[in-house]
Amino acid sequence: MQNFVFHNPVKIIFGQGTIASLAELVPARARVMLLYGSGSIKGNGVYDQVMAALRHHRVEEFGGIEPNPSYETCMRAVAQARSFGIDFLLAAGGGSVMDATKFIAAAIPHTQGDPWDMVLKKVPVSAALPLGCVVTVPATGSEMNLNAVISRTETQEKIPLKSEHLYPRFSILDPDTTFSLPYRQLANGVVDTFAHVCEQYLTYPANAPLQDRQAEAILLTLLEEAPKLHSEGDGYAVRANLMWCATQALNHSLSCGVPGDWSSHAIGHDLTARFGLEHARSLAIVLPAVLSHQRHRKAEKLLQFARRVWGVTETTTDQTIDAALARTRNFFETLGLPTRLRDYQISPADCRIIEQRLGAREPLLGEHQDLGAADVAAILALAE
Amino acid sequence: MQNFVFHNPVKIIFGQGTIASLAELVPARARVMLLYGSGSIKGNGVYDQVMAALRHHRVEEFGGIEPNPSYETCMRAVAQARSFGIDFLLAAGGGSVMDATKFIAAAIPHTQGDPWDMVLKKVPVSAALPLGCVVTVPATGSEMNLNAVISRTETQEKIPLKSEHLYPRFSILDPDTTFSLPYRQLANGVVDTFAHVCEQYLTYPANAPLQDRQAEAILLTLLEEAPKLHSEGDGYAVRANLMWCATQALNHSLSCGVPGDWSSHAIGHDLTARFGLEHARSLAIVLPAVLSHQRHRKAEKLLQFARRVWGVTETTTDQTIDAALARTRNFFETLGLPTRLRDYQISPADCRIIEQRLGAREPLLGEHQDLGAADVAAILALAE
Numbered sequence: 001m002q003n004f005v006f007h008n009p010v011k012i013i014f015g016q017g018t019i020a021s022l023a024e025l026v027p028a029r030a031r032v033m034l035l036y037g038s039g040s041i042k043g044n045g046v047y048d049q050v051m052a053a054l055r056h057h058r059v060e061e062f063g064g065i066e067p068n069p070s071y072e073t074c075m076r077a078v079a080q081a082r083s084f085g086i087d088f089l090l091a092a093g094g095g096s097v098m099d100a101t102k103f104i105a106a107a108i109p110h111t112q113g114d115p116w117d118m119v120l121k122k123v124p125v126s127a128a129l130p131l132g133c134v135v136t137v138p139a140t141g142s143e144m145n146l147n148a149v150i151s152r153t154e155t156q157e158k159i160p161l162k163s164e165h166l167y168p169r170f171s172i173l174d175p176d177t178t179f180s181l182p183y184r185q186l187a188n189g190v191v192d193t194f195a196h197v198c199e200q201y202l203t204y205p206a207n208a209p210l211q212d213r214q215a216e217a218i219l220l221t222l223l224e225e226a227p228k229l230h231s232e233g234d235g236y237a238v239r240a241n242l243m244w245c246a247t248q249a250l251n252h253s254l255s256c257g258v259p260g261d262w263s264s265h266a267i268g269h270d271l272t273a274r275f276g277l278e279h280a281r282s283l284a285i286v287l288p289a290v291l292s293h294q295r296h297r298k299a300e301k302l303l304q305f306a307r308r309v310w311g312v313t314e315t316t317t318d319q320t321i322d323a324a325l326a327r328t329r330n331f332f333e334t335l336g337l338p339t340r341l342r343d344y345q346i347s348p349a350d351c352r353i354i355e356q357r358l359g360a361r362e363p364l365l366g367e368h369q370d371l372g373a374a375d376v377a378a379i380l381a382l383a384e
Numbered sequence: 385m386q387n388f389v390f391h392n393p394v395k396i397i398f399g400q401g402t403i404a405s406l407a408e409l410v411p412a413r414a415r416v417m418l419l420y421g422s423g424s425i426k427g428n429g430v431y432d433q434v435m436a437a438l439r440h441h442r443v444e445e446f447g448g449i450e451p452n453p454s455y456e457t458c459m460r461a462v463a464q465a466r467s468f469g470i471d472f473l474l475a476a477g478g479g480s481v482m483d484a485t486k487f488i489a490a491a492i493p494h495t496q497g498d499p500w501d502m503v504l505k506k507v508p509v510s511a512a513l514p515l516g517c518v519v520t521v522p523a524t525g526s527e528m529n530l531n532a533v534i535s536r537t538e539t540q541e542k543i544p545l546k547s548e549h550l551y552p553r554f555s556i557l558d559p560d561t562t563f564s565l566p567y568r569q570l571a572n573g574v575v576d577t578f579a580h581v582c583e584q585y586l587t588y589p590a591n592a593p594l595q596d597r598q599a600e601a602i603l604l605t606l607l608e609e610a611p612k613l614h615s616e617g618d619g620y621a622v623r624a625n626l627m628w629c630a631t632q633a634l635n636h637s638l639s640c641g642v643p644g645d646w647s648s649h650a651i652g653h654d655l656t657a658r659f660g661l662e663h664a665r666s667l668a669i670v671l672p673a674v675l676s677h678q679r680h681r682k683a684e685k686l687l688q689f690a691r692r693v694w695g696v697t698e699t700t701t702d703q704t705i706d707a708a709l710a711r712t713r714n715f716f717e718t719l720g721l722p723t724r725l726r727d728y729q730i731s732p733a734d735c736r737i738i739e740q741r742l743g744a745r746e747p748l749l750g751e752h753q754d755l756g757a758a759d760v761a762a763i764l765a766l767a768e
């Protein structure tokens with residue numbers, strides 16, 4: 001096991017009826033900005049529950065945060081928040097709203113220079129407004145981590161930002177909020193969660209058997225629960241389980257003491273920024289291709305994945321890995337997510353700028369930090 | 385899944401050579417009390433590493449904390465800490481030292497009334513000194529939770545204390561510190577960890593499949609790693625894995641959204657207080673007896689435990705549960721921990737006071753909170 005530091009101070013309030021606890025969670029004297037997306041929270045009752053809980057607080061609103069939240073939108077929120085003297089941010093939505101809120105929290109006190117420098121040039125975040133989340137989409141895990149991903153429209157970039165200042169003070173996870181989601185968004189969330197786990201699990205063995213099994217625990221639960229989204233049974237329980245899987249998949253516990261390979265997310269972000277693919281849909285294409293391309297260097301973990309997650313053991317290593325990857329693709333496709341670039345009328349040749357950009361980054365991609373432009377090209381060819 | 389709140393702010397620093405990070409972790413101006421046990425840290429290099437890291441800090445010492453730390457010893461530390469104006473406590477040791485340090489942290493500012501009231505009468509802990517831990521025994525998980533267990537010599541009581549004020553600010557886990565432990569203590573730690581998991585896992589189904597698998601992840605890792613303690617191979621990796629299992633087993637993540645049955649610990653604590661049994665050894669006796677006594681009400685989870693952890697599926701439910709319990713006993717005994725009261729020359733008749741005391745507590749024991757004196761007697765009879 002590698003040395004590691006783990007420190008996740010987020011308070012999670014999980015379950016039915018918990019939005020009312022905002023009344024105590026948000027500091028009484030705070031000047032709050034409530035941030036949300038396209039306004040679906042006004043149709044599904046979340047907005048009303050939030051405003052009822054905060055009826056004794058001073059609350060301003062900023063709606064209209066788009067999927068893959070843009071720097072441009074965030075900076076409008078920053079200007080408004082500064083003018084209102086906001087000192088607490090409350091995100092109500094999915095990963096896009098939470099990520100935007102994190103960037104906004106860091107940007108408000110960043111008055112020396114352009115806040116985009118924290119994203120592009122990795123200027124350290126030195127402070128951030130306190131923030132809380134009401135999660136309405138189980139997917140990104142942003143509710144319990146220090147990550148945000150922000151897009152810049154003019155340059156077609158989508159870039160992650162990390163800082164310990166960006167941990168939410170609390171996150172409320174009420175599975176009831178997810179009943180109004182279209183199936184497509186729930187399915188996307190399952191694939192996003194699956195990918196998060198794989199990127200921390202499918203690298204090289206680090207003698208960390210507990211972390212391996214914790215990763216497999218999430219994957220097996222996703223395989224078991226996701227098909228139930230279609231059935232009539234206990235919808236709450238299924239949503240609760242998928243929601244807790246999403247949070248646990250990216251709260252930094254799986255990455256304790258083990259290497260990570262975030263190349264699927266890096267390539268996927270660029271596909272989203274360039275072609276507008278939904279985040280999870282980019283991962284459904286890229287993850288199987290990355291695993292296929294790195295099948296020799298990841299062989300030990302892929303065999304374990306095949307055996308423990310998919311229950312397959314074929315005659316040869318190659319056959320076993322092929323079977324595991326075929327089942328992974330099939331899982332994504334059964335959920336309704338295509339796994340090929342051609343399903344979106346994209347050809348690898350359209351992706352040259354992605355290969356160049358990722359081939360020039362430091363460090364390079366992959367758990368060995370050595371995947372350059374030619375590797376990205378080969379991965380995209382496998383995703384054709 | 386039941387509603388839950390999860391909030392664990394402990395910073396974990398894990399790995400070889402990490403004790404040196406104390407220099408930055410302990411506030412520069414703190415007046416520190418270093419607490420330890422019988423002095424083994426002076427023989428194994430831990431004391432020297434701690435003092436080297438804190439060479440620019442003001443440090444007082446309090447040694448001699450005994451296994452199952454007593455109120456009486458703790459109160460001597462409280463008096464010393466008050467007289468020195470101590471404002472930061474550093475525990476260097478195993479569960480006993482950490483638990484004592486937690487109680488001392490709460491007792492120092494508790495100047496109105498007897499601090500024992502926080503344990504016996506559950507007077508809420510209203511404040512505590514900040515504390516940190518250098519863990520030298522993987523076992524209790526105290527390094528990442530809000531629990532402490534304190535004994536009172538004069539009344540032969542051993543009672544838990546809980547408070548959010550008792551979370552360590554940080555815990556350093558360097559597996560190298562465990563190389564000087566006798567095998568007996570490592571084996572005890574494995575059984576303690578195993579019991580912690582079972583008490584959160586073996587109750588009734590709560591439709592929480594991820595939490596179930598996270599519990600099984602720890603149990604399977606213990607079964608795989610513990611036998612390696614005897615072999616010549618990579619001792620560091622084995623110790624690192626057992627250490628991380630112990631921490632993860634009782635950091636409140638497994639109990640999210642599920643019922644718990646802490647009757648093995650409650651009965652075990654009383655056996656320790658009355659007969660002086662080591663903590664893990666009391667659990668090795670009581671846990672199989674509790675599971676056997678509650679086999680009908682726990683049947684669904686016991687069958688899952690049998691199948692997933694032990695790989696056994698016999699013809700009937702009873703045979704399957706019998707096989708799982710036999711293997712559990714055998715695992716403990718192979719580690720060197722007897723599983724019968726008679727192995728310690730204790731008869732159930734010697735335990736009448738334990739039955740009476742536990743039968744009078746509120747709430748009663750078990751996940752249904754309905755196990756009274758007759759049930760405790762029946763459990764002890766099964767442990768004969």
